[in-house]
Amino acid sequence: MANPYEDIIENLTEAVISVDPGSHITVFNQAAERLTELSRKKALGKTLSDIFSLDPWLSEIAGKTLADETLYSDYGARLHRRFSAPLTITVSTRRLLGGSGELTGVAILIKDVSAIKSIENEELRKDRLAHLGTFAANLAHEVKNPLSGIKGAAQLLSRRNKDKDFKKLTDIIVKESDRLNLIVCEMLDFTRARKPVKRNLNIHKVLDSVITLVEKEAESTEGNLLIAKAYDPSLPEVSGSSPQLSQVFLNLVKNARDAVLEAVYKDKKAPRSPRVTVTTRLSSDFKIKQPPGDDENGKKTFALIEVADNGIGIAEKDLEEVFTPFFTTKRKGSGLGMGISYKVIKEHSGYIKIVSRPGEGTKIMVYLPLGASKK
Ligand SMILES: Nc1ncnc2c1ncn2[C@@H]1O[C@H](COP(=O)(O)OP(=O)(O)OP(=O)(O)O)[C@@H](O)[C@H]1O
Numbered sequence: 001m002a003n004p005y006e007d008i009i010e011n012l013t014e015a016v017i018s019v020d021p022g023s024h025i026t027v028f029n030q031a032a033e034r035l036t037e038l039s040r041k042k043a044l045g046k047t048l049s050d051i052f053s054l055d056p057w058l059s060e061i062a063g064k065t066l067a068d069e070t071l072y073s074d075y076g077a078r079l080h081r082r083f084s085a086p087l088t089i090t091v092s093t094r095r096l097l098g099g100s101g102e103l104t105g106v107a108i109l110i111k112d113v114s115a116i117k118s119i120e121n122e123e124l125r126k127d128r129l130a131h132l133g134t135f136a137a138n139l140a141h142e143v144k145n146p147l148s149g150i151k152g153a154a155q156l157l158s159r160r161n162k163d164k165d166f167k168k169l170t171d172i173i174v175k176e177s178d179r180l181n182l183i184v185c186e187m188l189d190f191t192r193a194r195k196p197v198k199r200n201l202n203i204h205k206v207l208d209s210v211i212t213l214v215e216k217e218a219e220s221t222e223g224n225l226l227i228a229k230a231y232d233p234s235l236p237e238v239s240g241s242s243p244q245l246s247q248v249f250l251n252l253v254k255n256a257r258d259a260v261l262e263a264v265y266k267d268k269k270a271p272r273s274p275r276v277t278v279t280t281r282l283s284s285d286f287k288i289k290q291p292p293g294d295d296e297n298g299k300k301t302f303a304l305i306e307v308a309d310n311g312i313g314i315a316e317k318d319l320e321e322v323f324t325p326f327f328t329t330k331r332k333g334s335g336l337g338m339g340i341s342y343k344v345i346k347e348h349s350g351y352i353k354i355v356s357r358p359g360e361g362t363k364i365m366v367y368l369p370l371g372a373s374k375k
């Protein structure tokens, strides 16, 4: 008769991996196969360092548990997988003892906690936005007045003194005051819990004006930048505020532009042609938890707008930070664009997702609810 414990271990939702005192894998249950994307056949008999070469810490903690009494328990570790992105896990180790108390191996228990992690990130982000709100309101108030004083004085000076070099300097003061003012205004946007005034609108019109603006700007500075459009002409109207959505897509397209320019600049030897593509289509495959009664199987149809670039991409460690206010990797960035975009899209009951491959490019996906159909 099969050992009943085997069935239990096999059917646990936690991944169970055990190794013998020589560190060879002796148990690799179904959940372990699922989580690591490795088959049991491949794993059994191998050592942990053979199988988890990208996560040497796993064989280290097993080794330490074998060597002494150390038991490990780690919340929020990262486990690399064969095909998919790394997973956030909790991991703990147990010593396995035989009938007469002798050490027969170590069991490693692994649990997928990525869902919990992403909820925590969401909470953290909300918290930071709320704090930033009060802080920004005060700061903006204190900064805006002296700033307009500085700008006014610089303009006055420039009118009184016609010297060319002098004017260059006063122009810098005026320009930089404007930039500061803009940052402060953007910060203020966080504080005002402005509910968007939503109307049915043609998102292609919003995108067209954003694209024209960025292309015009590129013409006058770094040269031509082609922004390709791949619109689904049958896309229904979305429900939203046109100025707020313009702000979102302007930031996304500008970020894409910055990323491709940076890639061109970094990769002088093998220049790639910079490419930014804006795609629209209907998406009904987006499963989310709906309030009860909204849709029986949790599916809802959204308009999906994708801004894709073949730029520098986002490093894995930065991916969770891009929506955090003031996070920027740019010399002149304020780091507010994505934070504002996140907030605006949330207020539109939409979603924003990022897929990025460092060195290859980024795709930002914005899901917006469709407008009420006119009948
Ligand atoms: N398409 C992209 N490709 C590569 N990195 C990106 C992309 N979009 C955003 N990022 C990263 O996210 C960071 C934050 O973006 P965000 O728009 O919030 O600020 P910023 O562009 O740095 O400054 P600002 O938009 O305020 O001028 C960027 O500095 C960059 O590192």
Ligand SMILES: [Mg+2]
Pocket: 251, 254, 255, 337, 338
């Ligand atoms: Mg930006």
